[in-house]
Amino acid sequence: MALLYKSDPVRGQHWQALFAEHAPDIAWRAWPDIGNPEDIEYLAAWQAPDNLIQLLPNLKVLFALSAGVDQLDLSSLPSGLPVVRLLDPGITQGMCEYASWAVLSLHRDMLRYRQQQLSRDWQAHMLQPAANRRVGVMGLGTQAQRILATLGSMGFALSGWARSAHQITGVDCYAGDAQLPAFLSQCDILLCVLPLTEQTQGILNRHVFAHLPRGAALINMGRGRHLVEDDLLDALGSGQLSGAILDVLQEEPAPADHPFWDHPQIVLTPHIAAMTQPATAFGVLLENIRRHQRGERMVGEVDRNRGY
Known part of the structure; x- marks a missing residue:
């Protein structure tokens, strides 16, 4: 029995050492050196190889090395x-x-202060109490709920929206298309952590932005295809939105001529909000392998x- 790893080779060395120490009964293989393909029962990968079953005829489980599977x-x-x-749990942390940094950056007006620094402009602006700043989170899964709990400890007024109904202590929850405008209307900062599905692709668009209070700000920690990028530029240009912090884009890395690079109201980060860490992820992966071996649900x- 073997596990085939197909992802970053540097982190793969850490994975390999953990399996050697804690699960020596599971043979380790690293793509593309798969050895005898009939030995491989488990695949841990960011993306699956082509002709998966023809290549690995005895494969029993595909473990995605990510919290989402839209790739x-x-x-x-x-x-x-x-x-x-x-x-x-390392991804959630x-x-x-990242959400705390991004929300606080927008809440404390750091995009404006950054521009003031570049222009050597020493000017203070009125500080808004966190209790008066309304933060709305799109997506209410496990990670989103942890984010909301973290933001709640800072005193922000919180709301959340998802396709299905949720009840979360301290959070005003909305569900479905019918309640989306009401949710958006009271979001000073809108944070997206939705999974990417056919229903959520392009959801951050001009119609959504129009329902936000004028001068609201956007944080996208979901996927690049959630955002209609031209609609964001239009909303920033009109003043409907005051700023955006984006960790994901339609095309990654962004081409050199992408308008977001030099936009004074946009902060870009290269898809680094969270990364799978072998030290925290190994126990989760191994426990799921053991569950499968025992015939239990993973x-x-x-x-x-x-789609998730």
């Missing part, structure tokens, strides 16, 4: 092959840290119909 073409995978997301199994 995988689920329709091309065998319907009976379980696909499991990696619910790494990283997302909370944590993070993807619902093909929902």
Whole structure:
């Protein structure tokens, strides 16, 4: 029995050492040196290789080395092959840290102060109490709920929206298309952590921006394809939005002539809000392998119909 790893080779060395120490019964293979393909029962990968089942005829589980699976073409995978997301607590911690930094940066007007520094303009602006700043989160899964708890400890007024109904202490929750305008109307800072599906692709668009209070700001920590980039530029140009912090783009890395690079109201980061860390993710992956071996349901199994 073997596990095939197909992702960053540097982090792969850390994964390999952990398996050697804690799970020596599971043979380690690193792409593209797969050895005897019939030995491989588990694949841990960011993206699956082409002709997956022809290549790995005895594959039993595909473990995505990410919290989301939109980078995988689920329709091309065998319907009976379980696909499991990696619910790494390190990813959740990283997302909370990034969300806190981004919300605080917008709340404390750091985009304006950055421009003032460049123009050597020493000018203070009125400070808004956190309780008066309304932060809305799109997506109410496990990571979003942890983000909301972190922001709640800072005193922000919180709301959340998802496709399905949720109840979260201290958060005004909205659900479905009918309640989306009401949710947006009271978001001074809108933060997106939605999974990317056919229903959510392009959801950050001119119609959504129009429902936000004038001067609101955007944080996108979901996926680049959530955002209609030209609509964001229009909203910033008209003053409907005052700023944006983006960790993801339609095309990554952004081409040199992308208008976001030099935009004074946009902060770009290169998809670094959170990264899978072998030290925190290994236990989650190994426990799911053991669950599969015992015939138990694995944590993070993807619902093909929902896409997450």
